[in-house]
Amino acid sequence: MDPVEAEEQQTEPPDEETYAEADPTGRFIRYDEILGSGSVKTVYKAFDKLEGDEVAWSQTRIDDSVMGSSKKMALLNTEIQLLKTLRHKNIQKLFASWIDEDKKTVNIITEFCISGSLRQYRKKHKKVGIKAMKRWAIQILTGLEYLHSQEPAVIHRDLKCDNIFINGNDGTVKIGDFGLATILQQQKTKSVKGTLEFMAPELFTRDYNELVDVYSFGMCMLEMMTCEYPYSECQGQAHIYRKISQGIKPCVLSKVEDAGVRSFIEVCLAPVAERPTASELLKNSFLQKDGSIPVPPISVSLVSSVTKDGRQSASFVLLKGEFVLKGDMHVTDHIELVLRFPDPSGCFKNAEFPFHVDRDTSLSVALEMVEGFELPQGNIQIIAQLIDAFLLLLIPEWVPCVAVGQVVSKSAHSYIAKRIMNCRQPSSSVLDKSALPKLSTI
Template identity: 35%
Template sequence: MTMSVPERNSGSEEKEEESEDESEIVEESPCGRWQKRKEQVSQGNVPGVESASLAMDTEEGVEVVWNEVFFQDKKVFKTVEDKMKEMFENLTQVDHPNIVKFHKYWLDIRDNHARVVFITEYMSSGSLKQFLKKTKKNHKTMNVKAWKRWCTQILSALSYLHSCDPPIIHGNLTCDTIFIQHNGLIKIGSVWHRLFVNVFPEGGVQGKLNQHRDDKRNLHFFCPEYGSCEDDYAIDIFSFGICALEMAVLEIQANGDSAVSKEAIANAGQSLEDPLMREFTQMCVRHNPCLRPTAHDLLFHRVLFEVHSLKLLAAHCLINNQYMLPENCVEEKTKSFDPNGVMAEIIYGDRSRVQLKYSHVSPLELDKFLEDVKNGIYPLMNFASARPHPVPRALSMSQEQVEAVKTPTPEPQEAETRKVVQMHCNLESNEETTKTHLTLFLKLDDKLHRQLSCDIMPSDSSRDLVNELIHHSFISEEDGDKIVTFLEDALNRHRGSTSAITTI
């Protein structure tokens, strides 16, 4: 006997259909680069944001977050439009490895609505809060080295924000707005929180502006003076102190659904066995904001500060000067070394000498270490200058707005902001004329490659060539001096060589 069973979709097929439905594209940015999907995401409490959806960056091929702020009244929108543009332009200039990247924004005004759309980096690995919960659930304790590394990264980001001109106060630093990636890199999200609260009018937008204060679970992250005085770095330091405490004890216990009490915070602090960790967190949560240290000062606290090893200093030097080195230079160099070769030797008077050989260093571990340094896991904040980071105040139209403006005159080009991380050039002399043909190869920090060619005369200077590259937005103004030095060195070598072709 043969039995027939009615066909039905398996659970995996249903999930696949659901996944396909969520990945459906529902909207595109005016320039076509960003594609919004149905899937909703949570990236920490952001005031005023009505919805946050997953989106695709079609140029880079990575997932991003599509955020929307809807205005209830277009007249209200018009009154704050200039302030919004200034705020968003400033946010696009914030660039730090431990801060969630703010990519782009545009304004959308129609008959039935007015809104702001902005694109931010997507943190797929989850928040620090989620990580701490999982760690506690598995009955594990926090590793002290990891705690120190996380504190250093968070303070590095806060020090950067507070040293901007004008300073940027986060104002919503909790374990929900700090994200951890699979490689241990920490990133702070929602850095635009206080800016939004200060610019967006209360009642003028559909989303809640103070939703972070409505969550009792997070009230203990906010200092006593929050909201009653002018914004100051001290409010971020208090929040950081609570985050550092939660990272150490995994969770500060609350009584049921009520907010975490002062007693619970004090008990959590006293439970720390390391007296330096205890002193460190207590300094941050002092009741008097004037007595709280700055982020930069905290980086020098005894619990965090260590004299950097020569290895770390050399790694930063290598990363900062990558443009001078050929691609895969570390891999090629390590291949050429004799494993039994001695790279260093320590000589003692009363005992035998110690030799350090190349075989003691793993090329894979070295590559991983350099990648971590490049990603910002080991910042050198102790050597940072006290000079404030300028946040440009000048307003410029976003690319979407520029494309929407129809004008018969040539449109101004957007200034290049990406950094050159690697470069080399070919110089070829023409025997019949005095011209030299220059081919310049550039690799930018987003892995974009540029190849530029031109004929240069003996009277042309490196500075003139670089000024022309900056004018046409091929390179950023910040890279000007180093490319001038690079080209001058290349031209001097070429003119001094007998060969007709020189490669640098």
């Protein structure tokens, strides 16, 4: 047999009698192959005879309370008809739907994404770079932006990696599974539906808007980054509910070491009053940077000023990303430093703290700051680098605890240039928490 002919035989759909079920029109014919299943829903692979494409056939069982209510059935039909009108590259297309009253099921035919859900894909491919993660995030947010821009807005309410699908051959991501989606209506009481681990706290009050999807997106990002389900540390649904209600973030968030990634996730999980929209998140600086997050150098400049008693004073100012460290050039047994840093809420704070050269290390101080101000763990490295860079400029024989990286002079001052040339390598110092400085916010 010719190889091409053999390949055609393998990809040709089976005869109709081998299919398990057909839709009322006969256009779509269902395979027995299950793509996914839940407590009330099963998704099968199916075939579109008209277009010659493989599609997904979702069957969801209808509760008797819905079947027995003409009002609820009408609302269900209206919602399905709405979803048919959605057309966007990052929204899974809905081709057809019908209600089987005999079997008490809602049947929905959608486009088929060859690589399955984003959760399945992520579990299969453990090593995914930050560049790919950003591409996925942008596509998910673009889809949400489209949904939320409808009149009235469409809220998914059950966004999770199981309901986001991907074509692995080109990296296209699509939001799907709108079985729980609803039109945002101006009413005081709204039903609470969704997956508890991904639900925003305000959903429990039944007074919410489309920002619940942004919160769920943040949880999706967390799962994408860690390959772990949020709140897996909890014992049962009641424990999860209590943590979410109290605004306690899942433990897995601490495993996100990259400060930029963690900060972006925390912005998505912020209280609803501070939470950005999907459109605003698309403009976030984290997503604007393509490729891996660049490592910014430490830039140094000299600043002269006049003290209250009229004396001249000179300070080193060190900048790394959004972190700014300032300290006087005068050397004593302890040094007063001021650090400006972004906190998880997106605002900036200033912290003044002493550094004792005889007993402190850059790591001990950095750890104290991160713990004291509840900053992402990735900030320990940045703060320690700034402190060590400052001390290297000030004390020629200082041995840093961490690799400082590239240091550049903004003012091209010869004194700074000479100090940079003499930077030493980090020591193998062990973090000592026995003598940590006291911090104060100013």
